[in-house]
Amino acid sequence: MTLAIKTSGLTRCFGDLRAVDSLDLRVEAGKFYGFLGPNGAGKSTTIKMLTGLLAPTSGTMCILGEEIKDPDKAREVKRRVGVVPEELALFDNLTAREYLTFIGRMYKMPMATVRERCRELLTMMSLESEEKLTLEYSHGMKKKLTLAAALIPNPDLLFLDEPFEGVDAVASRVLRDTLKRCVQRGATVFLTSHVLDIVERLCTDFGIIVAGKLVHQGSMDEIRAGGSLEERFLEAVGSDKIEHQKLSWLED
Numbered sequence: 001m002t003l004a005i006k007t008s009g010l011t012r013c014f015g016d017l018r019a020v021d022s023l024d025l026r027v028e029a030g031k032f033y034g035f036l037g038p039n040g041a042g043k044s045t046t047i048k049m050l051t052g053l054l055a056p057t058s059g060t061m062c063i064l065g066e067e068i069k070d071p072d073k074a075r076e077v078k079r080r081v082g083v084v085p086e087e088l089a090l091f092d093n094l095t096a097r098e099y100l101t102f103i104g105r106m107y108k109m110p111m112a113t114v115r116e117r118c119r120e121l122l123t124m125m126s127l128e129s130e131e132k133l134t135l136e137y138s139h140g141m142k143k144k145l146t147l148a149a150a151l152i153p154n155p156d157l158l159f160l161d162e163p164f165e166g167v168d169a170v171a172s173r174v175l176r177d178t179l180k181r182c183v184q185r186g187a188t189v190f191l192t193s194h195v196l197d198i199v200e201r202l203c204t205d206f207g208i209i210v211a212g213k214l215v216h217q218g219s220m221d222e223i224r225a226g227g228s229l230e231e232r233f234l235e236a237v238g239s240d241k242i243e244h245q246k247l248s249w250l251e252d
Contacts, residue, residue, distance in 0.1 A: 003062070004029040004157050004188035005050065010059035012045050019045045021212035022059070027205070029064075032179070032189045034203035034220075036196070038237055042212040043192045044086045047159050050190075051083050064157055079107055082150035086161040088142045092135035096127045096145050099134060100152055107153040114152070121148040124174055139166045147175060151182075158182065160191045164198060176202060200229040208236045 005027035012020040020042040027033045037043050048054035050061060052074055060067060063081070068074040091099060097118055104114030125144040134142065143166050150158060158179070164172050179189055179202065193199050199206065200223065207217040215236045223229050 002029040002065070003027060004031070004064055005033075005062070005190065007050075007061040008059055010046070010049060010061055011057045012042075012049060012054065013057045018212050020049070020056075020209075023209070023212075023214050025207065025214065026217065027188060027190060029188050030183065030186050031205050032183045032203045033191065034199040034206040035190060035192045035209065036199065036206060036233055037192075037209040041209045043209060044161055046209070047083075047085070047161050047190070047192065051081065051085075051159055052078065053085075079153070080156040081159065082153060082155035082157070083159045084143075084146050084150045084161060084163050088139075088146050090134045090137075090142055090145065093133055095131055095133060096122060096148075099145060100148055103149040104152050109153065117152050117154075121152060124148075124178070125171060140168060140171070143167050144171055151178070156187055158187060158189045160189065160193075162193055163191065164193060164195060196229050196233060208233060210237055 003026060005025055007023050007025040010020060010023040010025070011018065023042075023046060025046075035043055035046070045054065049056050050063060052068060060069075062068075063077050066073045066077050068077055091102070094102065100118045100121060101114055104117065105111075109117075125148050127141065127144060127148070134145065137145065143163070147160075147163055147167075150160070160179075163175065167175065176198070179191075183189055183204075191199065191203065200220065203220050205217075205219050206223075206229070208215050216232070220229075223232060
């Protein structure tokens, strides 16, 4: 079994807070992996470490077979990775086409390939007629452009932090179909989302993180065999908490 992501004891502390605590992830290459957890569980911090945006406090991680402590190997790995971060950081004074062209050149792609992929991605995301600067974009438009930037290098591994948030229904359907095709051709997708229905429909495998600790990791087949992902998630997070979240004036 080839692993696209492997971590051992991966930990990140912010002062006394252990945001991610001894994480042992195993994500098989070619899988659609859903990384789940409540707000503040450590999902985004994990992605930041896996993509090299945040140094771990301790532990090891291998991405696409390479341990990314070595700067030269890390650069090679990053050329094979696409990322949609939680915080959308675009260059305000560029158009969508200019931004995608910049990203393509950063990946050292041939200019002819960049132009062709820009054209296809802008059409797919319904941004082909948008010549205004990204400064004027709505949140949904910025999210679609960031998704396009993650797809332009045709990555072997995609990290997507809440990619469907703020995206309209048509773009969401296009994105789901595109991600399925990425996995079919052998890419690995690592997805965080609070929309469990989307995760259950798309993902082949999943992990649940609570308070920085990985509390469950398995295949979606075991979920489909009985019960639902929501039930498994609530069991892991603590379904007893729901009983206490009530408003007195709505009770009999």
